[in-house]
Amino acid sequence: MPTKRHVAGKREPADGVALNHFQAFLLFAAVISVAFGFLGRRNPSDRVKYILWSFFLFLLVGIGIGWAMFPFSR
């Protein structure tokens, strides 16, 4: 039997963090890019470039795959 929360379609505070798809995607890309940048490069300027480039590629590939799957989503 669906609960009141499911019928209303809203999250209660007990659910904790409620991110939508794009927010979760951005968080994931940002965190992993920073980790890769610090582990993979030693020079601070190289790290910044790597982080930005990695983040951009995450967005590009993620949105690209999402866009490619859109016709099959219905």
Next chain:
Amino acid sequence: MTEDANPNLNLPEAIAEPGVEEPLDVPVPEMSAEKRAMAIGIAGWAVPGLGHALQKMWGRAIVVFATVGILVFAGASMRGNVFTSHGNDAFDTLGFVADLGTGVFYFGAQRLEHNGADVSHAGGDYGTRFLATAGVLNLLAALHAYEAARGRKA
């Protein structure tokens, strides 16, 4: 003097002769360095960032601790699935191994999820991936710390 009276009789010549460098000492530091690297790798797995902190790589230590912590906190807060050792199939076992990669944060994730997992929503499914990614990322960082301790360029 009889042979039995010589206390160095059964020892290698290099040790028996005073003042001679002991060739047996050469492999000992290598073994200890390898053991130290292994200990650093295990420490890096158990506590994210500790492997780098022990080598005074403070920036990397903070970033590893923070990124793994953020992913675990977000994953558990989104009610992702924290796998246990009592899995039903190989995928559950793989998920448990990945989650266990977060070290002590694994137990923190279990404590954070006082309401249990909820993968009926997309958020819970994302949370499961966040937790697994945190574990694999920490294993990668621990391997990086281990290689750095062995003297590889890192």
